[in-house]
Amino acid sequence: MEKISVDIALVKQLQQLLEQNDDEQLQRLLDEMYPQDIAEILDRMKADEARHIMHLVDKEKAIKVLVEMEENVRENFLSSYSVKEIADEFIQNMDSDDAAYVLNNFSVKDKEDVISNLSDIEFASSLLSLLNYEEYTAGSLMAVELVKANINWSVSQCIEEIRRQAENVENIYVVYVVDDFERLTGIITLKNLILSNPTAHISDVYNDEVISVSTSTDSEEIANLFKKYDLVVLPVVNALGQLVGRITVDDVVEVIKEEANEDYQLMSGITEDVDSSDKVWVLSRARLPWLLIGLMGGVASSRFIEIYEEQLRIHPEMAFFMPLIAAMGGNAGVQSSAIVVQGLANNTLGTKNILPKIWKELRVGLLNGLICSLLLLGYNIAFSNSMNLSMTVSIALISVIVFATVLGTFIPLVLNKMKIDPAIATGPFITTTNDLLGLVVYFALGHLLYNVF
């Protein structure tokens, strides 16, 4: 099985074979492909083409393809099956975490219908409990399939148990050791199991150092544990300390990816998780809130500038540099807040002792502000703008950069204290605030300085 790169040529080739009804050749091609690649191709095909292809894919692989498909493609595909068929042919054969993931997109009624049609009652009841956990918790991420051994067993008994469960659990990284009350007490790696004497007791060879989480642990905290302790798999226990499931690193990679996407969208002023294939009005709705906040900020600044209408009539040149001042405030503010937000997200930033941080940012702001305003002063003098205007613009610029830099540090720290996601501060919020702030400083200074120089 070679990893085939999914490209337009391959999609075209498959479509051609579909048209020619060359099922034999199609099947040969599909046998060579990974489920993830087949899913990627089906995402780009029409519903009937996808259905035809799925029929040609080997049963076990088809189930993996189904899990990997995009949500709407899967929905479309499943819509031609009865609830009974969905339960028997697909859900029944999935890992519990995958089954829960697929069912989560069903309506409450369909969900219950499918589960009540499952022939394996034990599996059905695990699924029910998995579906009850809140989203973004350990309970919603875990699978119930795992291999566990009682601490009083021998190594050979443990190997026998692995043999028994081998069919259900695809990747066994470790065997969990539990006591008579099913409470997690340690782990034993497959390596240790292979190297141990078969007659030895688990209690002699197991490792009692095990990091675990409870079913209610937040997904972000779980991701941090995986990152920090280089984990591959993490056991989940209930309130009694009993082993109820395990989370594997692939699910966590998904969480890390989603988190990064979320921050990215927050930062660009998009309030819903959208992608470019969504409908126009969904895309529009996701963006509108921040545009409206920007609009309010703009209206506020217009009210403010109005105060200086007379000054603008006499010195219309004041208006020339308004966009420069506003934009520079926005840029400097976003830069500082980005560094703070990142530090908070990576836990490299203590949240105590805010003052030294503000003081440091103040110096960064002063340095950058000084460089920018001196350059601007040089430009203005060279292009013979009036001394009044040149001085006003440069003094306003350095003040705005310093203010924006300090505010950009302060706001995310305060938001974090208030338990609001600080990433919001790097988005249009800080741009809007700093735009307005910049203008206030600019006009106040202009009013003052025009009477001085």
Add this chain to the structure above:
Amino acid sequence: MEKISVDIALVKQLQQLLEQNDDEQLQRLLDEMYPQDIAEILDRMKADEARHIMHLVDKEKAIKVLVEMEENVRENFLSSYSVKEIADEFIQNMDSDDAAYVLNNFSVKDKEDVISNLSDIEFASSLLSLLNYEEYTAGSLMAVELVKANINWSVSQCIEEIRRQAENVENIYVVYVVDDFERLTGIITLKNLILSNPTAHISDVYNDEVISVSTSTDSEEIANLFKKYDLVVLPVVNALGQLVGRITVDDVVEVIKEEANEDYQLMSGITEDVDSSDKVWVLSRARLPWLLIGLMGGVASSRFIEIYEEQLRIHPEMAFFMPLIAAMGGNAGVQSSAIVVQGLANNTLGTKNILPKIWKELRVGLLNGLICSLLLLGYNIAFSNSMNLSMTVSIALISVIVFATVLGTFIPLVLNKMKIDPAIATGPFITTTNDLLGLVVYFALGHLLYNVF
């Protein structure tokens, strides 16, 4: 061993024990802690305190602590050791990828000195070759420690080999199967090994489906393979197809994290990888380039507005809405480019057929622009601004939002075609461009409409 949460109280407790010279109690505490937690604490301590603590940590754990420390803390710590000691006591006992990672921060001379002092020549030569691989390639990420078995061996021979190598390789997920020329031909999982008859041949039980990369494969591509195929470990082969190393998922999680950070910084106009603990001038230098580009944009807009000086003198109210128009252009542009950049990064966006995408964004822009400009028109009429101004501002606003939306889609697609990281487009670049664009539209329209209404 309990996972102890690292907080200020714990650091204080350790410092107190240090002052009291209570090594016994200290050691007891340290024995209970994970290396990652000890490293986190040492990062917050003074150099002499850190050294004292490291002496109390068990040797094997101390090596892991050293790898997990922050770069400057490690440098400080190692500065009190001779090159010979660094080689013998630390580097020699590390995994090859960790050793290469630590040595990478040494000067060329120190690096060579340490390597030539290693007593294990085989390890030294692997290290030399690892250090020669380019950064951000499979070669620089991989470790050479792995367990491999010849395809002609029996299962029991393979288990013997695991026993032999068990000390060197901490986490064995799979055994790689190679032919007589050391070429990778497949894998066998530990589970299969346990379940197989010891007298069976590897060739009968191994799996010839294996995804591998070459030493020169880019780290971003590697991260995508791990994400897509839910991998835990990935073998690396040289140009001849010979197995030379393996990459584990923890290193890839690091890559994914770094990538997200990079995008985030690009987007906020920071050009170097900095964090809040860096020196003032480093922080300043990382931010200055985009501030200067913003400054140039601002100067350009001032030159442009100057053209309309006379109009501003007669109608200073035109200036009131300048910041609103500029800011809304910036916001709308960043929103569209963020969606495109994300689509490109996640490979969910084809790069062919740009026109339908632009057309869709055009409709989103029209919809949002219409809503915003109608609201603004309502406001302006309610607060009895002149009809001239009200109409100009609203027509300018919808035009700017539409232009900015389309440009925000177009620019990242073009940058991507030019092999430039499109994430740059969501940063100050698009804000600056759209600020300027917004003003051009606004004044051009204003000039026109003031003669109409």
